[in-house]
């Protein structure tokens with residue numbers, strides 16, 4: 705289920721050592737139609753900075769969002785329980801919507817969320833036709849009746865419109881996104897920062913500019929995380 709990213713060794717279930725003072729645990733969540741491998745470059749950079757990077761084992765992100773959020777919840781809990789320190793959750797595209805929803809549900813487990821090109825405001829209305837078609841095509845039947853299409857506004861319960869009040873959230877957006885409307889990526893609140901980058905939607909996880917933003921916040925989290933409790 706949860707695995708630690710270790711370049712050269714491939715996925716495995718990590719063993720634990722104590723973290724360095726400025727290190728964080730980071731859970732990475734891929735976007736629509738993407739898998740964990742789409743975030744390996746970002747993972748490599750973060751791991752090079754001394755952070756521990758985890759994935760939930762998503763090879764292609766096409767399940768009903770309700771099932772995916774369950775899987776991510778188990779991964780988050782597992783990462784947290786390794787040493788009882790809070791986790792930084794980073795999501796690309798749809799993955800950022802999941803990261804934000806995890807913060808709504810489990811604020812006690814999360815230090816900060818970082819959303820990369822995530823259309824959090826009306827996610828389907830503000831995405832390009834390809835994304836919408838994809839969602840229509842991969843609908844699943846829900847236990848209580850209907851399919852994913854009947855729950856489209858909430859992404860099958862994996863998305864709610866209001867911001868997360870208590871958890872710091874970093875929004876990374878681009879006017880050159882070309883997949884989602886950058887305006888739909890932005891929301892405001894006391895714990896929210898929005899940072900503009902120049903890279904396009906799909907290349908965000910490969911961008912040195914984005915890596916620098918994520919790495920800096922991971923360091924902040926590492927310095928503050930787990931010591932006040």
Ligand SMILES: [Zn+2]
Nearest residue numbers: 768769852860
């Ligand atoms: Zn569904």
